[in-house]
Amino acid sequence: MPKSRIRKKADFTPPPAKQTNNLKLSGRSWVAPVMLALFLIGLAWIVVFYVTDGELPITSLHNWNIVVGFGFIAGGFGVSTQWK
Secondary structure, eight states, X not given: OOOOOOOOOOOOOOOOOOXXXXXXXXXXXXXXXXXXXHHHHHHHHHHHHHHXXXXXXXXXXXXXXXXXXXXXXXXXXXXXXXXX
């Protein structure tokens, strides 16, 4: 019986090298400073309210100053969702 032809396999060619994309963080560079600023403003608001026995930051708000402080902190958490 005749011998069948042996097919020559093609040599391995590696896939083309992927171009690396430089990650640009400039689009979201505002997130961390704004987040930290909101956290610190909220903390400072609450601390000032307690240290001054309710006289500062806004006297007419009375105990709602605590809600304002926590509002700043919640805003900081809200901004933190944009961080990548």
